[in-house]
Amino acid sequence: MARRAAAGLLRRHLGPLAAGETLQARGMYPKQYGAANHAFSRFYSIQGQQRSLYGFRTNVETDDTQQSARMNFEVQKRSFSSAAAHVQRNPAYSVLNSDDVSYFKSILGDSGVVQDEDRVSVANMDWMGKYKGSSQLLLLPKSTAEVSKILSYCNSRRLAVVPQGGNTGLVGGSVPVYDEVNGILTCEAGCVLENLSSYVENKGFIMPLDLGAKGSCHIGGNISTNAGGLRFIRYGSLHGSVLGLEVVLADGTVLDMLTTLRKDNTGYDLKHLFIGSEGSLGIVTKIAILTPAKLPSTNVAFLSCNDYISCQKLLLAARRSLGEILSAFEFMDRHCINLAMKYLEGVHNPLPVSPYNFYVLIETTGSDESYDKAKLEAFLLRSMEDGLVADGVIAQDISQASNFWRIREGISEASVKVGAVYKYDLSIPVEKLYDIVEEMRSRVGDMGQVLGYGHLGDGNLHLNILSTKYSDKMLAQIEPFVYEWTSKQRxxxxxxHGLGLMKADKIHYSKSSEAVQLMTSIKKLLDPNSILNPYKVLPQSVLLLRATEDKSVNTILERIRW
Amino acid sequence: MARRAAAGLLRRHLGPLAAGETLQARGMYPKQYGAANHAFSRFYSIQGQQRSLYGFRTNVETDDTQQSARMNFEVQKRSFSSAAAHVQRNPAYSVLNSDDVSYFKSILGDSGVVQDEDRVSVANMDWMGKYKGSSQLLLLPKSTAEVSKILSYCNSRRLAVVPQGGNTGLVGGSVPVYDEVNGILTCEAGCVLENLSSYVENKGFIMPLDLGAKGSCHIGGNISTNAGGLRFIRYGSLHGSVLGLEVVLADGTVLDMLTTLRKDNTGYDLKHLFIGSEGSLGIVTKIAILTPAKLPSTNVAFLSCNDYISCQKLLLAARRSLGEILSAFEFMDRHCINLAMKYLEGVHNPLPVSPYNFYVLIETTGSDESYDKAKLEAFLLRSMEDGLVADGVIAQDISQASNFWRIREGISEASVKVGAVYKYDLSIPVEKLYDIVEEMRSRVGDMGQVLGYGHLGDGNLHLNILSTKYSDKMLAQIEPFVYEWTSKQRxxxxxxHGLGLMKADKIHYSKSSEAVQLMTSIKKLLDPNSILNPYKVLPQSVLLLRATEDKSVNTILERIRW
Ligand SMILES: Cc1cc2nc3c(=O)[nH]c(=O)nc-3n(C[C@H](O)[C@H](O)[C@H](O)COP(=O)(O)OP(=O)(O)OC[C@H]3O[C@@H](n4cnc5c(N)ncnc54)[C@H](O)[C@@H]3O)c2cc1C
Ligand SMILES: Cc1cc2nc3c(=O)[nH]c(=O)nc-3n(C[C@H](O)[C@H](O)[C@H](O)COP(=O)(O)OP(=O)(O)OC[C@H]3O[C@@H](n4cnc5c(N)ncnc54)[C@H](O)[C@@H]3O)c2cc1C
Structure with missing residues (x-):
């Protein structure tokens, strides 16, 4: 069948990333490892002499959105040998040899195959400098065809591959194509989110997602992690805004699902398998994504509530009264504010008169400045009359608005200054969301301080437990309780943040065994040699079943027999 | 792992459907087959003596949203033997016997097993009265456990099963559970969409989808067809709003993915496989879905444009200026209006002064009546000054608004009155969308009349070709041209409307062969005996490969070997 890109769309190069200079008003990304002009999806293959993964601790200051799966695990794993799960190399993988390297050079050229120890070790390190892999080769493919050839080769050679997006900031230009009539962006996976944002904003649109790491993360990485972020409450999940993907499967097959259509009900919608599968089912090489119109007016209010039930009622009221202009509903408890005031420089409490138990940040985005503000004011007034809000203030200029956001986003940074932080990123039905914070507080007692904050509008709680130093005793108070409790609330x-390496074995807390079984069957269908992102997402216990074990073959065969 | 529903949610019975009385302002559903108190997802098993599918034509009047996959095919298949593809029974399926019936009675009771010829024949007939199946047993399970037992039995006995939702209106009550704080509805698959709408509207929310068939279709059917409908432009696809599903797999396994969380990145998001898979991968038994807040103010404008490029520019301008309140952007060409004026009773042209080439209906929905109207007026004025709009009017009351909608929605009904209608439901990038209408017009010449209209905001064209009677000559002018052209534009x-029975063999026009191959592997993984909804969605040529063919087994084994 003839398949070609819709004609007539503007093509433009973004050029290489301006690295290290990207401080954003929201969610600053404090650290970048330098930039190179290498285009597109970067990944490296794990070779034979793989060591256990390990990490070393650095006190990089982070904003609250930094508690990625990696980091969560890092904090626990590195500090408590009791909880550490060192990954043993699977002997089924081949050992990288010089023929392999020659082959890669023959398709990528010398510059696309990096063996230089320094550069490889940068790629082996996660962005927090906590994890270290032991890959000995870094490959820099520039096209889908190159990705396909690499995978096809690695699959037949049983060489494991770790897809990498913007992890360390070593990223480059790419080729976005914009369709202004339909409001649809088509681009390669290696585009940096922030570059895409500026690109579409110039045309009067915005990306449907925004996150603290935007100066560094790749859109391919965003898709693969199903990133949430700051615009989630308004524009929803990537499953709703991604229209099409091009993906290279483990055997090198190019799966062209790169449609730019809003509606297409012809067969199963396969792209969803790859959104959020953390690089374990295929490598995303191209993306088509819906971009909403950019709206000119933003307003931010900072409110206080006396109790958690008022926060809930306020959320309900905001959904009803602010309806189409509501764009953020964040909450923090008293402990967060105290901490922020103590440790964040240049930040002041917008409601200093008396201490309240809870604080809420509400943002609206709409197309009419004065109308939107009037609406927010009326809402605020009504909520005070109804007794939901104890006190509140609306930002009168950008600097006030930034101060409000800085408090909310600085909580994580402030937490780190206390010493040890145990961080959890949980989804819990809103009415139960604060219960875990209180239960944790009574479990921990005076061993530590418990903070609850997060994206209340999305039912997403950030739970931080602070202490002066890490201890097994404290960890035992927290885990597995926090997982079990969350599981009980479904x-x-x-x-x-995904499961990654370290939460792979914890999947059963959130997914039924039937679901995990089906995920495993799908993993085996799509990546039978398990070369993609080994040891991640799914439990090793399920994935390590091998064809040589008769029972397993028969079970699988039974499932697919027709 | 302990998994239980979040406590404290209100439970309420909807009670049986009040059938035959559901006329809606938009998209009336003219026909219902009666009601029964049987709860929940209804389906029936296809038994041994299956005949070829056939149909007979009735001139039921329909609104334009009725061109379901079934109907599209029906028009072509029934009238042109050249295009007919009679389905041959697959001898791999067992023949239903009295032991089977006894078994079903033992789990469902006598009332859950229907053999009465009249009732079974109603279930065998599609809602347009055009298709007729030859199942001899109708099963009415009331719980997930019953669905599971039935499937497990049918799977081991190789009895084929057709899941059925609201197809014929024989539907009943169910158990919705509403979570007002989070705005999330949880319900059983057998709930009628309209009942759910009233249910959540009473609580100040709306369903994220709305369609002409709402008085009859089941939410389980909506999920399984990934229904679009009238709210798509505003609230997007079901992939974005469905939060959780419970699905029974072909072997009876209950797959519990019934989360009510907005964010959950633990493993692959399997529910998407079942959204839009038309009952071929599993039976949806429960649904959790996000419901937006109900907004009080709706405004409708009816505009005219001189050319198609102005319609496109107007869409772009509407996205920008109306932004967050835009809720519909529908377009019709001149031929549609002429037809509507000729055949629809009680309808008048809001812009009668002079004939224009194109007409656009714009709807806004927001939270402030006077502000929204002022905004729409300002937009309209500006668009006229910019020369995009030739003339326009805003509805001053509900009766005017209904008149505007009646024109748009009555086009299909009016089309049928001409005689023969060839109907296509296409997605095409907006800038190319009208080209096919013009090309078709020149191909058809004076053999027929070509109408172009549809959901311009979603890039969804309804292409109707009208003629006094069906003819092979006309069909040859339309097909395969319309499919090839659409395919070329991606x-x-x-x-x-999905692929169903008759477009199953046409999937390659919209999907790559690699994608179809992967869909087939997934179908075989999930339904190895192919008992679910046989002959549908995927091409028989791929699905009919059997285990007895050595090559196929090996190929499959090769794919899953690890
Ligand atoms: C400061 C900061 C703030 C953050 N804020 C948020 C937030 O608000 N919300 C949120 O959800 N997350 C947040 N994160 C986490 C992280 O930024 C996101 O998960 C992001 O989407 C990862 O993109 P990346 O390109 O850096 O991917 P990487 O870290 O390189 O990779 C992530 C995963 O995706 C896979 N992958 C990468 N590229 C591809 C590809 N092309 N094909 C297939 N697989 C691929 C990798 O194998 C890996 O499993 C934040 C992180 C930081 C450091
Ligand atoms: C008047 C009218 C207007 C319409 N308007 C629109 C519109 O605007 N937009 C649109 O997209 N469609 C529209 N349709 C098409 C149709 O209404 C939708 O596809 C609807 O979602 C089907 O629901 P149902 O319950 O009637 O399903 P059915 O017709 O009973 O079944 C549809 C498919 O889903 C499967 N199925 C049903 N229930 C289940 C279940 N519980 N589990 C697994 N599989 C199941 C069936 O096997 C079948 O393949 C319209 C139809 C009519 C008659």
Whole structure:
């Protein structure tokens, strides 16, 4: 069948990333490892002499959105040998040899195959400098065809591959194509989110997602992690805004699902398998995504509530009264504010008169400045009359608005200054969301301080437990309780950040065994040699079943027999 | 792992459907087959003596949203033997016997097993009275456990099963559970969409989808067809709003994915496989879905444009200026209006002064009546000054608004009065969308009349070709041209209505062969005996490969070997 890109769309190069200079008003990304002009999806293959993963601790200051799966685990794993799960190399993988390297050079050229120890070790390190892999080769493919050839080769050679997006900031230009009539962006996976944002904003649109790491993360990484972020409450999940994907499967097959249509009900919608599968089912090489119109007016209010039930009622009221202009509903408890005031420089409490138990940040985005503000004011007034809000203030200029956001986003940074932080990223039905904070507080007692804050509008709680130093005793008070409690509420133990390496074995807290079984069957269908992102997402216990074990073959065969 | 529903949610019975009385302002559903108190997802098993599918034509009057996959095919298949593809029974399926019936009675009771010829024949007939199946047993399970037992039995006995939702209106009550704080509805698959709408509207929310068939279709059917409908432009696809599903797999396994969380990144998001898979991968038994707040103010404008490029520019301007309140952007060409004026009773042209080439209906929905109207007026004025709009009017009351909608929605009904209608439901990038109408017009010449209209905001074209009677000559002018053209634009040959029985063999026009191959592997993984909804969605040529063919087994084994 003839398949070609819709004609007539504007093509433009973004050029290489301006690295290290990207401080954003929201969610600053404090650290970048330098930039190179290498285009597109970067990944490296794990070779034979793989060591156990390990980490070393650095006190990088982070904003609250930094508690990625990696980091969550890092904090626990590195500090408590009791909880550490060192990954043993699977002997089924081949050992990288010089023929392999020659082959890669023959398709990527010398510059696309990096063996230089320094550069490879940068790629082996996660962005927090906590994890270290032991891959000995870094490959920099520039096209889908190159990705396909690499995978096809690695699959037949049983060489494991770790897809990498913007992890360390070593990223480059790419080729976005914009369709202004339909409001649809088509681009390669290696585009940096922030570059895409500026690109579409110039045309009067915005990306449907925004996160603190935007100066560094790739859109391919965003898709693969199903990133949430700051615009989630308004524009929803990537499952709703991604229209099409091009994906290279483990055997090198290019799966062209790169449609730019809003509606297409012809067969199963396969792209969803790859959104959020953390690189374990295929490598995303191209993306088509819906971009909403950019709206000119933003207003931010900072409110206080006396109790958690008022926060809930306020959320309900905001959904009703602010309706189409509501764009953020964040909450923090008293402990968060105290901490922020103590440790964040240049930040002041907008409601200093008396201490309240809870604080809420509400943002609206709409197309009419004065109308939107009037609406927010009326809402605020009504909520005070109804006794939901104890006190409140609306930002009169950008600097006030930034101060409000800085408090909310600085909580994580402030937490780190206390010493040890145990961080959890949970989804819990709103009415139960604060219960875990209180239960945790009574479990921990005076061993530590418990903070509850997060994206209340999305039912996403950030739970931080602070202490002066890490201890096994404290950890025993927290885990597995926090996972078990979340599971009982049918919550998610990873709202935004995926399972990665270390939560792979914890999937059963949020997914039924039937679901995990089906995920495993799908993994085996799509990546039978398990070369993609080994040891991640799914429990090793399920994935390590091998064809040589008769029972397993028969079970699988039974499932697919027709 | 302990998994239980979040406590404290209100439970309420909807009670049986009040059938035959549901006329809606938009998209009336003219026909219902009666009601029964049988609860929940209804389906029936296809038994041994299956005949070829056939149909007979009735001139039921329909609104334009009625061109379901079934109907599209029906028009072509029934009238043109050249295009007919009679389905041959697959001898791999067992023949239903009295032991089977006894078994079903033992789990469902006598009332859950229907053999009465009249009732079974109603269930065998599609809602247009055009298709007739030859199942001899109708099963009415009331719980997930019953669905599971039935499937487990049918799977081991190789009895084929057709899941059925609201197809014929024989539907009943169910158990919705509403969570007002989070705005999330949880319900059983057998709930009628309209009942759910009233239910959540009483609580100040709306369903994220609305369609002409709402008085009859089940939410389980909506999920299984990934229904689009009238709220799509505002609230997007069901992939974005469905939060959780419970699905029974072909072997009876209950797959519990019934989360009510907005964010959950733990493993692969399997529910998406079942959204839009038309009952071929599993039976949806429960649904959790996000419901937006109900907004009080609606405004409708009816505008005219001189050319198609102005319609496109107007869409772009509307996205920008109306932004968050835009809730519909529908377009019709001149031929549609002429037809509507000729055949629809009680309808008048809001812009009668002079004939224009194109007409656009714009709807806004927001939270402030006077502000929204002022905004729409300002937009209209500006668009006239910019020369995009030739003339326009805003509805001053509900009766005017209904008149505007009646024109748009009556086009299909009016079309049928001409005689023969060839109907297509296509997704095409907006800038190319009208080209096919013009090309078709020149191909058809004076053999017929070509109408172009549809959901311009979603890139969804309804293409109707009208003639006094069906003819092979006309069909040859239309097909396969319409599919090939759509394929060349990377469009979809079924924007909303799925592939069903008759477009199963046409999937390659919209999907790559690699994608179809993967869909087939997934079908075989999930339903190895192919008992679910046989002959549908995927091409028989791929699905009919059997285990007895050595090559196929090996190929499959090769794919899953690890
Ligand atoms: C300061 C900061 C703030 C953050 N804020 C948020 C937030 O608000 N919300 C949120 O959800 N997350 C947040 N995160 C987490 C992280 O930024 C996101 O998960 C992001 O989407 C990862 O993109 P990346 O390109 O850096 O991916 P990487 O870290 O490189 O990779 C992430 C995963 O995706 C896979 N992958 C990467 N590219 C591809 C590809 N092309 N094909 C297939 N697989 C691929 C990798 O194998 C890996 O499993 C934040 C992180 C930081 C450091
Ligand atoms: C007047 C009218 C207007 C319409 N308007 C629109 C519109 O605007 N937009 C649109 O997209 N469609 C529209 N349709 C098409 C149709 O209404 C939708 O596809 C609807 O979602 C089907 O629901 P149902 O319950 O009637 O399903 P059915 O017709 O009973 O079944 C549809 C498919 O889903 C499967 N199925 C049903 N229930 C289940 C279940 N519980 N589990 C698994 N599989 C199941 C069936 O096997 C079948 O393949 C319209 C139809 C009519 C008659």
């Amino acid at each position: 919550g998610s133990i990873s709202a935004e | 469009g979809s040959i079924s924007a909303e």
